Amino acid sequence: MANKRNLILTIILLAAFFALAWYVNFETDSYIRRVVNLCMVYAIIGLSMNLTNGFTGQFSLGQAGFMAIGAYVVGIFTVPVALRPAVFYAAPMNPLIADIYMPLWLALIIGGLLAALVAFMIGTPVLRLRGDYLAVATLGFSEIIRIVITNAQSITNGALGIKDIPPLNDVRYIFAFTAVIFVFITALINSSYGRAFKAIREDEIAAEAMGIDLFKHKCLAFMISAFFAGIGGGLYGALLGTVDPKNFLFTLTYNFLLIIVLGGMGSITGSMIGAVLVTAGLEFLRVFDEPLDLFGMAIPLFRPGFRMVIFSVLLMVLVLFWRHGIMGTREFTWDNFFAFCKNPFGFFGRKGAHKA
Amino acid sequence: MEFFQAIFNMSGASFAQHMVNGISLGSLYAMIAIGYTMVYGILLMINFAHGDIVMMACYFAFFGITVFNIPWYLTFVGVIIATALLGVVIERAAYRPLRDAPKNSVLISAIGASFLLENLANYLFSGRPLRFPNIEFLAQNINIAGVQVQAISLVIPVVTILCLVVLLHIVNHTKIGMSMRAVSKDYEIARVMGINIDNVISITFAIGSILAAIGAIMWGIRYPGITPLLGVMPGLKCFIAAVIGGIGNIKGAVLGGFILGLGEILIVAFFPQLSGYRDAFAFIVLIIILFYKPTGLLGEKTTEKV
Numbered sequence: 279m280a281n282k283r284n285l286i287l288t289i290i291l292l293a294a295f296f297a298l299a300w301y302v303n304f305e306t307d308s309y310i311r312r313v314v315n316l317c318m319v320y321a322i323i324g325l326s327m328n329l330t331n332g333f334t335g336q337f338s339l340g341q342a343g344f345m346a347i348g349a350y351v352v353g354i355f356t357v358p359v360a361l362r363p364a365v366f367y368a369a370p371m372n373p374l375i376a377d378i379y380m381p382l383w384l385a386l387i388i389g390g391l392l393a394a395l396v397a398f399m400i401g402t403p404v405l406r407l408r409g410d411y412l413a414v415a416t417l418g419f420s421e422i423i424r425i426v427i428t429n430a431q432s433i434t435n436g437a438l439g440i441k442d443i444p445p446l447n448d449v450r451y452i453f454a455f456t457a458v459i460f461v462f463i464t465a466l467i468n469s470s471y472g473r474a475f476k477a478i479r480e481d482e483i484a485a486e487a488m489g490i491d492l493f494k495h496k497c498l499a500f501m502i503s504a505f506f507a508g509i510g511g512g513l514y515g516a517l518l519g520t521v522d523p524k525n526f527l528f529t530l531t532y533n534f535l536l537i538i539v540l541g542g543m544g545s546i547t548g549s550m551i552g553a554v555l556v557t558a559g560l561e562f563l564r565v566f567d568e569p570l571d572l573f574g575m576a577i578p579l580f581r582p583g584f585r586m587v588i589f590s591v592l593l594m595v596l597v598l599f600w601r602h603g604i605m606g607t608r609e610f611t612w613d614n615f616f617a618f619c620k621n622p623f624g625f626f627g628r629k630g631a632h633k634a
Numbered sequence: 635m636e637f638f639q640a641i642f643n644m645s646g647a648s649f650a651q652h653m654v655n656g657i658s659l660g661s662l663y664a665m666i667a668i669g670y671t672m673v674y675g676i677l678l679m680i681n682f683a684h685g686d687i688v689m690m691a692c693y694f695a696f697f698g699i700t701v702f703n704i705p706w707y708l709t710f711v712g713v714i715i716a717t718a719l720l721g722v723v724i725e726r727a728a729y730r731p732l733r734d735a736p737k738n739s740v741l742i743s744a745i746g747a748s749f750l751l752e753n754l755a756n757y758l759f760s761g762r763p764l765r766f767p768n769i770e771f772l773a774q775n776i777n778i779a780g781v782q783v784q785a786i787s788l789v790i791p792v793v794t795i796l797c798l799v800v801l802l803h804i805v806n807h808t809k810i811g812m813s814m815r816a817v818s819k820d821y822e823i824a825r826v827m828g829i830n831i832d833n834v835i836s837i838t839f840a841i842g843s844i845l846a847a848i849g850a851i852m853w854g855i856r857y858p859g860i861t862p863l864l865g866v867m868p869g870l871k872c873f874i875a876a877v878i879g880g881i882g883n884i885k886g887a888v889l890g891g892f893i894l895g896l897g898e899i900l901i902v903a904f905f906p907q908l909s910g911y912r913d914a915f916a917f918i919v920l921i922i923i924l925f926y927k928p929t930g931l932l933g934e935k936t937t938e939k940v
Contacts, residue, residue: 411877414874418870419917422914425910426914429910529752535745583761587754590749594728594747598728598743601735
């Protein structure tokens, strides 16, 4: 009875999402389309970050670097060959790659694979050790990836960035990627690998005693996470139409940190909700960066930079006072949803299964 | 082969100059690394905001001297006090409420504190680089036997060694130092033995921040551009210096700082074509050290407790 109800509701919800994607694609202006696309890209990267940080409990801060790899592969290989001399006007493109053109989907996958390879190289030495070194090592490496990109002029056009990437306007394209990645990560988390990840998060020593190969699983989670971050980064680059080393500063990673903390570390649906809220919120907060006149008086608080101050205060407040975020480690299910509808306050009183 | 050629092609004077630069950079790293290692030794957490405390100290010095025209020696005292307060306030506001929380939450809070300081600096002081006040007698070039060095490059190692001596005295021969060692050895037992943990932690943050402030002042005189993201790279490198030396070990942090500072300068001196990758050096050293000696050069072997 309940199962049948849930199935029907799921189908209705999916249909609603498809209808929404079509509606946004054809009926709304480019600004809305852009925000919706950005929401989905952020959801992909938020999910990828949640896989290491939330589900496996390994604190990685390298998302911006992996995104940069994905975005640059897209940038390098999807610019039409005829346009390349104009893009690489300062130093000509390396002849080895100058004539290689790829469709977007192939470039995305190759970018993801390259990001996973880099993750493997970083992860092999660092993942064997105490978890918190990973945060510093990955943060540092995401900056180094940026340094390498800035210096490899003949491949990446250096600090000038790559322009004229064929713009990706189709909401349905990104929607399809988001849906596939969502399904894949859900299946992964519910598989034996997913259970191993969670065991590592809860207690490494106990997990090892149960026969879980710590290093293998940590590395696997880290690489899958990098793979999807690379794909997300590629979509991000295609969405912007231009990639530039300055787009991928380490501070970009903090957006996704906020997403997973807000949504709940260790909740897939939480990351999706967090991504929508954070992306929409960042757009909304743009008001704070512009001078505001109230009753003819300029309020001195409102000037460029205020948005990011609010953003960082939000992150602090969230982790200090509402550590479990919206979902904690729970997922959105119809049973939970109806329990919430019946008794909203009781539902939030019950903390997620997260323990210290 | 290329390496030896590079060494032989270098004149004695320019080698001496690179050594002076390397030692002064290493001393600066050491000063900042001590703050990381002390906090990690006691709380087992990375104080991500430490690099940004250095950045704030630079801005304090800028405002004291350039904006308010306070004489430099008074400003420096003020900067040290203000920075120590900042460190203690950050600990109170961002870390103390999470003392019993999962480790990842503390890490996120530390990142949040760091990000907040960066954004506040960007908002309040604008992202444009400011020039650290010019203190004539420290910034001047002096000529010793044909080697041109800035006076500050010679002052930095001396100040660092003095600070280290004082710090080691505090840690090894005073009551508060004994409590620090006790807390870092075993947090729970120290509490049971009647040590006021919160006080010890506050004092640890204050000491770390004082050293960061002194380091920041010297950093500013040596490298005068101040920006809101000034503290990020030095911060990461200094944490790595602390890890290389053996985290929790003060002498190790100093050793790590010197290895990174000297290594960075000498590599660029010998291989100018690598200068774009200068910042990568620290991370490569980190990977190598973690591979062969995970507890760092001077670190004790630890076993994980259940």
